[in-house]
Structure formats: C-alpha cells, structure tokens
Amino acid sequence: MSTEALSSGSTFPPLKAGTLRIYSNRICPYAERARLVLAHKDIPNEVVNIHLSKKPEWFLEKINPLGKVPAIQKDDKIVYESAVCCDYLDQVYPSNKLTPDDPYQQARDRILVEHFGQVTTQYYKMLFGPSENCAAAAETLKKGLMEFDKEIQKRGDFFGGSEPRMIDFMVWPWFERFHATEKLVNQIFISDGSMPNLTAYMDRMLSVPAVQKCRLSTENHLEFYQSVKNGAPNYNVGL
Numbered sequence: 001m002s003t004e005a006l007s008s009g010s011t012f013p014p015l016k017a018g019t020l021r022i023y024s025n026r027i028c029p030y031a032e033r034a035r036l037v038l039a040h041k042d043i044p045n046e047v048v049n050i051h052l053s054k055k056p057e058w059f060l061e062k063i064n065p066l067g068k069v070p071a072i073q074k075d076d077k078i079v080y081e082s083a084v085c086c087d088y089l090d091q092v093y094p095s096n097k098l099t100p101d102d103p104y105q106q107a108r109d110r111i112l113v114e115h116f117g118q119v120t121t122q123y124y125k126m127l128f129g130p131s132e133n134c135a136a137a138a139e140t141l142k143k144g145l146m147e148f149d150k151e152i153q154k155r156g157d158f159f160g161g162s163e164p165r166m167i168d169f170m171v172w173p174w175f176e177r178f179h180a181t182e183k184l185v186n187q188i189f190i191s192d193g194s195m196p197n198l199t200a201y202m203d204r205m206l207s208v209p210a211v212q213k214c215r216l217s218t219e220n221h222l223e224f225y226q227s228v229k230n231g232a233p234n235y236n237v238g239l
C-alpha cells in the first residue's frame with residue numbers, strides 16, 4: 001500500500017525484522033522500475049515514500065547518501081540505484097526470473113537501456129528545459145524513439161521477446177508518462193501514427209499485471225507535472 005511521502009523533520013519508521021522495504025516516491029520513474037520488479041515477482045514489501053524536495057534527514061544519513069529513490073532495505077542490508085536494485089531483487093528472489101540467462105542477450109539488453117538513457121535525457125530537456133528549445137528536444141526525442149520502434153519489431157511483442165522481462169520494466173515508466181507529457185508540452189512525439197510498433201507495445205504493456213499494479217493514470221501524471229511547473233510538486237498525487 002502506498003502512503004503519503006515523509007518529509008524533513010519526520011522520524012525514521014521502525015523496521016520490522018525480515019521485512020523488505022522500498023524507499024520510493026509515487027511519481028518517480030526510477031522507483032517505479034523497482035516496484036515493477038517487486039510486483040512481477042510478487043515479493044512482499046513495505047513502501048516508504050520520500051518527499052523529494054524536503055527529504056527526511058534520516059534518509060540521507062542512514063539510507064542513501066546520494067539522496068535518491070529508489071533504495072531497498074532488509075534488516076541491515078541496503079541497496080540503491082534503480083538498475084542495481086532491480087538486478088539484486090532478481091538474484092535474491094529468483095522465481096519469475098526477469099534477466100535473460102544468455103550473457104550475450106543480457107549484454108544487449110543493458111546496451112539498450114544505455115540507449116534509452118539518451119531518450120530520457122531528451123525527454124527531460126523537453127519537459128523542464130527552456131521553452132524555446134522544447135520543439136527541437138521533442139524532435140530529437142522522436143528520432144530516438146524511432147530506433148526503439150524498429151528494435152521492438154525485431155524483438156517481438158515486448159523488448160524481452162514474447163513476454164515482458166527486465167528490459168521492459170527498465171524502460172516502461174517513461175512510456176507510461178508520454179501521453180501526459182505530450183499534452184503538457186503541447187508537442188506530439190509518439191501519437192502521430194509514425195511508430196505503430198511502439199504504440200502497440202504501449203497498449204500491450206498496460207495489460208501486464210505488474211504495470212496495472214504500479215502505474216499512475218495519464219491524469220495523475222499531468223497533475224503532477226503541472227504541480228512541478230507551479231513550483232509546488234505534489235508527491236502524493238492520486239492518494
């Protein structure tokens with residue numbers, strides 16, 4: 001169950017022995033990666049949401065000196081950085097394995113995640129950069145996504161092939177936000193029909209149980225981004 005984000009001045013929520021905890025935030029796409037893995041593998045966990053602009057002091061002191069979500073904790077073991085958390089969870093809870101056994105496929109998937117990093121860079125430039133650069137960033141973003149449209153055509157229904165695998169959960173959170181972003185910045189970069197494989201993929205992902213469990217609606221994302229633009233991010237959106 002997701003609860004309101006804890007802020008500076010809050011006290012550290014006592015740990016329950018043997019319970020896996022995720023430090024998360026309802027709107028963070030990186031945290032969503034780890035929550036998708038937890039949901040897909042049906043790993044019991046407790047969610048502690050962190051207010052990202054008024055972080056609890058204990059979060060930096062005890063959990064992640066980088067101050068970022070996600071982080072996961074079980075007893076005295078703490079792991080952070082989304083890709084590290086996801087790989088760690090996949091190894092420690094091996095049922096419903098998400099990472100390919102074949103080292104070459106594993107390497108290719110990691111390379112694809114690196115390429116996706118360029119897509120997210122353009123995405124944030126478009127969203128939060130100077131408005132005069134927005135159209136150019138949207139155009140570059142679209143070019144980047146075109147490559148993913150070609151890639152999924154080669155790979156199958158999902159980037160993981162016939163079913164969603166780790167690679168899908170690493171990239172999905174941004175796809176989830178694209179329709180809200182198009183409305184917010186008034187730029188079309190995915191809904192113009194030029195990437196039919198990718199838009200079919202987005203529809204398909206919406207019926208994946210882990211995605212259904214973790215996602216926020218387009219309206220929720222829109223509301224959050226608007227709250228950021230207004231200077232008062234609402235990290236409890238949808239609660």
Ligand SMILES: N[C@@H](CCC(=O)N[C@@H](CS)C(=O)NCC(=O)O)C(=O)O
Nearest residue numbers: 028029030052067068069070081082
């Ligand atoms: N490289 C990190 C990025 C995580 C990240 O940037 N999380 C954001 C929220 S979406 C955050 O915690 N921001 C707080 C901050 O940077 O101070 C990861 O993959 O986990």
